[in-house]
Amino acid sequence: MPKEARPSTGEQAKQHALTQLRQAILQGDMAPAQRLVENELAEQFDVTRASIRAALIDLAAEGLVERIRNRGSRVRVVTVEEAVAITECRMVLEGLCAAKAAVAASDEQLTELAHLGRAMTKAVADGEPVTYSELNHELHDRVREFSGQQTAVTLLERLNAQLVRHRFQLALRPGRPQQSLSEHLAMIETITARDPQAAEAAVRAHLASVIEALRD
16 A cells, blocks of 8 residues: 555554554464564554554454553464363354254355365375465365355454464474374365265364374
8 A cells, every 4th residue: 555545644644554563463473472662553554552462462462462551562462272171162152053054055066165175185295384374274265255154254363363373383384284284184175065964073083183283
């Protein structure tokens, strides 16, 4: 966005800063425990300190930022045990979404899931863990979207945002994509078979495997 087109104050400025900060944290451009200095961020994003402060408050509510009294803000560190606890919550919500998707998804949407499964298989065969990780994320997004369960989707978006670093590390762990591929294909197979109970069980089995990998 050109400098002259970017508002420096007000709600639009806060939203601009919020979007940029969230993206930087989720993409790993800002590391866990990194200090977030309001003056520096205000200059970087060409907004006021008040806009940065408001954005940091919102990110703290999302669990991405930690505000420390008298010391400012930093990117929140999510421990392994926290990641496990979050994933346990995901098991319930994503299992619900998979069951709903098995009933509610259109034939075209089921075809899209099958296409993602083939792309994931190719990424593993080609030794492309980053591509596989991106497709993995997209698959879970599509299942949630196709479920039509918006309350669960909103809750999962907040939970998943806190797991980005752990998810990326797992994706790069040798052998992990090969292991999780079969779990994801089982999810796709049971959803496309329109078997809600089996779909929920497949998601729970996959996330139980994620928890085991996190604890290794």
